[in-house]
Amino acid sequence: MKPLPRYDIAQSYDWNYAHAPDPVAMDVPAIPGAWDFCGLPVASPLGMPAGPLLNGRWILYYASLGFDVLTYKTVRSSHRDCYPVPNLLPVRGGTRVTAAGDPTDSWAISFGMPSKDPAIWRADIEQTRRALGPRQVLCVSVVASPEDGWGLDEIAADFARCAHWAADAGAQVVEANLSCPNVCTGEADLYLSANAARAVAQACRAAVPALPLALKIGAFDNLDQMRETARAVAEYTTALSTMNSVTAPVFDAGGEPLFGGLRRGIGGAWTTSRCLDELRLLAEVIREERLPLRLIGVGGVATADHVRARLAAGAHQVQIATAAMLDPECALRIRRNW
Numbered sequence: 001m002k003p004l005p006r007y008d009i010a011q012s013y014d015w016n017y018a019h020a021p022d023p024v025a026m027d028v029p030a031i032p033g034a035w036d037f038c039g040l041p042v043a044s045p046l047g048m049p050a051g052p053l054l055n056g057r058w059i060l061y062y063a064s065l066g067f068d069v070l071t072y073k074t075v076r077s078s079h080r081d082c083y084p085v086p087n088l089l090p091v092r093g094g095t096r097v098t099a100a101g102d103p104t105d106s107w108a109i110s111f112g113m114p115s116k117d118p119a120i121w122r123a124d125i126e127q128t129r130r131a132l133g134p135r136q137v138l139c140v141s142v143v144a145s146p147e148d149g150w151g152l153d154e155i156a157a158d159f160a161r162c163a164h165w166a167a168d169a170g171a172q173v174v175e176a177n178l179s180c181p182n183v184c185t186g187e188a189d190l191y192l193s194a195n196a197a198r199a200v201a202q203a204c205r206a207a208v209p210a211l212p213l214a215l216k217i218g219a220f221d222n223l224d225q226m227r228e229t230a231r232a233v234a235e236y237t238t239a240l241s242t243m244n245s246v247t248a249p250v251f252d253a254g255g256e257p258l259f260g261g262l263r264r265g266i267g268g269a270w271t272t273s274r275c276l277d278e279l280r281l282l283a284e285v286i287r288e289e290r291l292p293l294r295l296i297g298v299g300g301v302a303t304a305d306h307v308r309a310r311l312a313a314g315a316h317q318v319q320i321a322t323a324a325m326l327d328p329e330c331a332l333r334i335r336r337n338w
């Protein structure tokens with residue numbers, strides 16, 4: 001059989017945006033059990049996080065390939081260009097992350113959270129929602145676009161504006177991205193401040209009172225920080241999505257730093273055990289604190305065993321980015337091996 005089409009890492013974000021594959025007719029084996037995503041019934045625990053699904057056409061492609069929670073790549077309240085290619089650079093891990101000349105199971109992610117103009121993404125979400133199946137859920141990831149002089153109130157309000165627009169267009173779940181590793185401005189790593197995370201969660205909750213609200217977070221420096229953030233957001237938040245890739249400096253084969261020496265989020269196999277550990281710690285904190293938070297397991301998931309391990313660690317739903325981009329049959333493979 002001809003390999004299924006996939007994201008072309010040699011091409012730009014805009015090229016890939018315009019060249020989404022059509023849905024395919026595949027046999028999608030069931031995963032027995034009653035599954036939900038943030039309280040909404042879904043056919044399986046398999047989802048895709050914000051990133052690979054650049055628009056509604058990409059969403060419908062992967063919805064035909066066995067994923068039941070489809071997250072629209074993070075959108076903003078105004079247009080934002082993508083960083084130049086490479087946006088996805090194959091890497092090899094170890095103590096140091098090094099660019100690989102050939103395809104690998106991990107890559108450095110460098111998009112800078114581009115966004116189409118809100119008029120474009122709002123119309124696209126509206127159409128996409130209508131085309132999804134009955135036990136599939138459309139989640140939309142949003143982020144603020146801080147301007148000079150903005151404080152936390154303005155940043156939270158910009159998150160809330162996008163959340164409201166997403167809900168208005170038909171999002172069933174809104175996810176606020178509090179953890180983009182590839183930007184250096186005020187919207188990155190907000191989850192590390194309990195105060196900032198609370199402000200964004202509270203504003204989004206007020207903007208979408210009827211919808212489940214997820215927060216995408218990254219690695220914490222220590223347990224106290226994790227506990228503080230979890231406690232601060234619990235009142236307003238349905239689920240925490242952990243985690244948004246492991247960050248690392250990336251070097252070329254000669255040891256020279258790439259990406260101007262800035263860290264990049266790494267997705268894929270290199271991050272599997274780190275992301276599982278983080279999920280376990282967060283699950284423990286949530287249990288100890290008796291917080292009403294669900295968990296979404298993300299990072300380095302590729303196999304049925306990985307999915308089971310995340311569920312056993314406390315996730316109620318598991319999301320796959322890199323492995324699903326490298327192999328669009330990833331969810332079908334997991335279902336066949338369940």
Ligand SMILES: Cc1cc2nc3c(=O)[nH]c(=O)nc-3n(C[C@H](O)[C@H](O)[C@H](O)COP(=O)(O)O)c2cc1C
Nearest residue numbers: 049050051074177244245267268299300320321322
């Ligand atoms: C192509 C690509 C683009 C991404 N863009 C976003 C994004 O816009 N917003 C976000 O919250 N995470 C983004 N991510 C991070 C993923 O949601 C996920 O947290 C990360 O890749 C770890 O999962 P993985 O190991 O399965 O790739 C992106 C990841 C990839 C691979």
